[in-house]
Amino acid sequence: MAAKSFLLGTGLPGVGLLDSVVFSKVKDATGGKLRICLNGGGPIAKDTQRFISMSIAPMIGGYGLTETAAMGALTDPLCWTDEALGEIPGSVEVKLVDFPDAGYHAKNNPPQGEIWIRGPPVTGGYLDLEKETKESFTDDGWFKTGDIGEFDHKGQLRIIDRKKNLVKTLNGEYIALEKLESVYRSAEVVANICVYAATDKNKPIAIIVPAEPALKKLGSENGCSGESIEQLVHDEKLQGVVLKQLQDAGRKGGLQGIEIIDGVVMSDEEWTPQNGLTTSAQKLNRKGILEKYKKEVGEAYKKSS
Incomplete structure (x- = not known):
């Protein structure tokens, strides 16, 4: 990937060779004609x-x-x-x-x-x-x-x-929710994410649907009890590990101090149009998500303070 990116950026030859030797196998997985x-x-x-x-x-x-x-x-x-x-x-x-x-x-x-x-x-x-x-x-x-x-x-x-997704926080600064979500989504543990910023708080909170394999791997590496996703999302030690991973992703993505999340809520339920947490176009139903996890968000803010 790094070699192809370099060759394309500099105009040097060799891209065709990489495509035929390496990337043809990936292309074949989608039919080979895309x-x-x-x-x-x-x-x-x-x-x-x-x-x-x-x-x-x-x-x-x-x-x-x-x-x-x-x-x-x-x-x-x-x-x-x-x-x-x-x-x-x-x-x-x-x-x-x-x-x-x-x-x-x-x-x-x-x-x-x-x-x-x-x-x-x-x-x-x-x-x-x-x-x-x-x-x-x-x-x-x-x-x-x-x-x-x-x-x-x-x-x-x-x-x-x-x-409508610009929220003015307690310190008077605006936070762009979709921008933050696009950055935090790069974390391996995130399958879906909704960032919430309260107007009477300084920093935002992330509500995530964790990627099950990544969450189980983190749980195993950190000695967390529980095997099912329903158990793991409520493990406080694992919540701290996930929060740190998200914060690291935010800093790596160039986010400012007020954009670094102060807490995380993990959901054991996928967000779908059927349960009303996304629209039919797979966009977040922020109001529905916040209503469902209102108690957990409040607890996450208490922990952060």
Whole structure:
């Protein structure tokens, strides 16, 4: 992986040899004919995107919303990058609008702000919902996505926040929940994660669905009692080990002090649309998750203080 990444970055020959000798075995596991992968459902860990792109086929990113008929941004497979979602399709125009409360301004370098989209694919409003339509659409056709983005030096769009997932903590600083989740998701023990930040606390708490094999391995290595995931998630010693692993992942991912989690809650139940903890598009139902683990989150905050 390191050799292929180096060769691609420098333009030196040898990529074909690595593909035929090493990566062909990985490609065969997906049928051997996959040329491009597309991720458009939500953020994906960079390590995952890079692994798939290097070992199987370029994984490109797409961005759009139901209201914009999926138009927003799309990576050009011939100009692959894991640093941005890509360029703006010709059917729409995109602009960034200041969100001063969190320090996002179109005059920043790089330009930052709430993403507004306009064009033929954008709907005219919500049926029979006049109030919601006025809140989300301007008179001259712009749709306010609620997403915070920035343009890189190539004009490619990158999503960096979401307005409703920006939480102002006790120290007056904003925490971006989705950004934190994308970083902490790189920890081996995490299968799914929801970061919660209370407005009367300084630091956030992570609620995770642990990856069972990784959790059992950690439990075995640290002499924790219990064999089933239902037992392990309640082991206080193991909770401390998992918390440290997540904190290390946060620091490695470049998070600031106020973004490092202060506690962790582990779930013994997978989050699915059937139990109401994710949507049908596999996005987190934050309200439902917090309601279900409200007691455990309170206990985690007590331990941290």
